[in-house]
Amino acid sequence: MHYRRRVAISIGTERLVLRRWREEDKEPFAALNADPVVMEHFPATLSREESDALAERIDAGFDAHGFGLWAVEADGEFIGFTGLSVPRFTARFTPCVEIGWRLARSAWGRGYATEAARASLEDGFGRAGLTEVVSFTAVPNVRSQAVMRRLGMTRDPAEDFDHPALPEGHPLRRHVLYRIRRQ
Structure with a gap:
């Protein structure tokens, strides 16, 4: 998949700033990734080293694809x-572009995930020229599924899948898949 490479410096919404990552983001990001409640629908919490490596991979996505996961x-x-x-695994719906979010518990319940995701979609469909975006999560993650629906994404239960990075029998293996197309 080839994408436009021009990257915005930041995106502003009514209450939020979406921007490229900074070194000082790593400490609060590590705390977020070590929180078992935030990471409930992921296989495990992350160590500081794993979290820092993830932050580096996330920021590198902007240079590789022209879009990414904003701080x-x-x-x-x-x-x-x-x-x-761009997911790093293979499934019947890949290659694709995914929208995702992970917020600190202190930010939950305020509509921030939906507000930021909506701005990211606008940027993806506009500047990046995307025509479709997917989102997926483990079946029990009803909070993220609610965000997907608020974004106007739709689910076809026939597209639900077993995440290939999780072993048979893992309680988070079954995932739902939502889609939105450029209107």
């Missing part, structure tokens, strides 16, 4: 990420 700020504080990425 999100509310009231000048890093609260997590939202944006677009």
Whole structure:
């Protein structure tokens, strides 16, 4: 897949700033990734080293694809990420572009995930020239599925899948897949 390479420096919404990553984001990002409640629908929490490596991979996505997972700020504080990425596994719906988010618990329940994701979609469909974006999560993650629906994404249960990175029998292996197309 080839994408436009021009990357915006930041995106502003009514309450949030979506921007490229900074070194000072790594500490609060590590705390977020070490929180078992935030990571409930992921296979495991992340160590500081794993979290730092993830932050580096996330930021490199902007240079590789022209879009990425933005660091999100509310009231000048890093609260997590939202944006677009290319999944690193193979499934029947890949290659594709995925929208995702992960916010600190202190930011939950305020509509930040939806607000930031909506801005990311607008950027992806506009500047990056995408025509379709998917999102997926483990079946029990009803909060993320609610965000997907608020974004106007639709689910076809026939497209649900077993995540290839998780072993047979893992409680998070079954995933739902949502899609949105450029209107």
